[in-house]
Amino acid sequence: FPAASMYRPTPMPDRVTLTWNDNPATSQAVTWRTDGSGPALAQIAPADPSPYLEKLATTLPATDEPLQTDLGFTATYHTAEFKGLKPKTQYAYRVGDGTNWSEWFHFKTASDKPEPFSFVYFGDVQNGIRSLWPRVVRRAYAEAPDAKFFLYAGDLINRSNQDQDWGELKNAPGWINGSMPSIPAIGNHEYEKDPAGDIKLSFHWRPEWALPTNGPKGLEETCYSIDIQGARIIALNSHRQQADQVPWLEERLKNNPNRWTIITFHHPILSSAKGRDNKELRDMWKPIFDKYKVDLVLQGHDHTYARAGFETVPSSINPQQKSGTMYVVSVSGSKMYDLVPQDWMARRGEDTQLYQIVRVEKDRIVYESRTATGEKYDAFELRKQKGQSNKLIDQKPKTPERRRPATKPASES
Missing domain, CATH: 2.60.40.380 (Purple acid phosphatase-like, N-terminal)
Structure with missing residues (x-):
């Protein structure tokens, strides 16, 4: 058709x-x-x-x-x-x-005071939007119908200016989009080169969403913050003008009256896929996260699952100290990459479509990652400690990690 x-x-x-x-x-x-x-x-x-x-x-x-x-x-x-x-x-x-x-x-509407709430976090949708992603978003809604919002970590579509991709993205949740707000971060696939070779934002981004314009000049509606019930949610643009966001980000974190800070963007500070490492971005942004003790960073791009442990992520300010910020990379669509195991990873996964339900309470964040078929894949709690970094309570299940079979060298196959 x-x-x-x-x-x-x-x-x-x-x-x-x-x-x-x-x-x-x-x-x-x-x-x-x-x-x-x-x-x-x-x-x-x-x-x-x-x-x-x-x-x-x-x-x-x-x-x-x-x-x-x-x-x-x-x-x-x-x-x-x-x-x-x-x-x-x-x-x-x-x-x-x-x-x-x-x-x-x-x-x-949200409360005008700090109160517990939950939200659903999706890694890259991008591929299989019509065929395979709908089961993920619908399962997530069935598990968390009272969530305050859906949060997307970029690459919601594959081809930035193709209307079919945007139609598939909006049709998959269908009426849910009209009842549950979205907080989308922008990814590289929401950009495209024009005939002159300049990288331009998708024509669809602004019409498809109405987002805050409180970000740096030139990045309105692709870099912004929202305060909700005791948490500051910050969406950064990791694809364009990264340095321009540094003073804005520092101001948003320095003058933050909220107890919790959650940041989302597309390109990971700690990459999980083979052949990828965003060192320049990490050197630019991670010291600010450490300085202001950001609680949770939710990312995409690498089409695998990887979640950090506190003991394996050193602070950029004092390498002898643990970071205290939780980093997650996830994927919800059908495109999958090879994962490269690294010391910072406490839980890993490949070839698995996932959604994450995050509950924010007064003194703790409760996180669960679930597969497209509803099984718990990962879980942890972050608990506030006065004058100290958050306490991590690792609750990952005892089920084996979902990993690709090791490929034998050609001489052994």
Whole structure:
């Protein structure tokens, strides 16, 4: 069936996606797509069990942004921002043109105070988006339906400007995207060289998400931070202008009122795949992580699974001390690489699609990595200790690591 027919927009809204570009306790952003044949409107009301939501709703206009796709049609993307919301409150909303409406979705605003919450972390989607990734995201939602958001560590698609990839990405979770916000970090596959050879951000990135613009100049919506219920979530852009992010990152960490700090980006500080080592990035960013005692760093790019142990990752400030920051590399799509075992790894994996459920509480972070079929693959806790680095409680299961069989030399085969 031709992709140009499958993904052609209509007057009916599709690719409805929640994100934040402001305070999660008092605001919510939503993006969607149509053929642009009508006005763009959003309606919102306090969630109510009655079927009379339309009578309770407030209507507001949305912005329009046309996008000429590689499939030969123009899609119109819309963004609405709900402001002045009440914390810890469930709302109902829908989007459309006044005649052609989406279904009513529900979302709940965050608390304006520190409170426990959970989220789901995905490594690279990138490949098998339509065929193999849907089982991962749907299993994750079944395990954590009350998670506050999905977090993506870059390379959500394979071909930055191909509409089919973006359609597959949004269709896999489907309606879930309209009820659970996304926090995406950007990867190298969200960039592409233009005819002049310059590396450019995907035309789809801004229309598909509405993200904060509080990052460094030139990196708006690809480098940003969000505070939610006692945690600061920072998404960095590891593909472009890495040095420009250093002073911004230092300010975000120095002036951080939150108890927990979680950072996500694409290229790992500690690489797990064969032939890869991001030394320049590590030398640039890791000392800042160590200085400000970042709690958790969630990454992708290497299409394997690797999780650190504290004793095997020295501090960049004092090599005699342990780092105290937990580093993870994971993968959720179907593309897999060879893993190179290294001393820093406490748990490893190959050829395994995974999702991670992370629960943030007052004094601890509880982490579980699960396979596409739901088995626990890794687990740990980070516990706050006054005046000291976090305490790591390793809870990895006793099941064997999933590793590729060793390849015999040609003379032995």
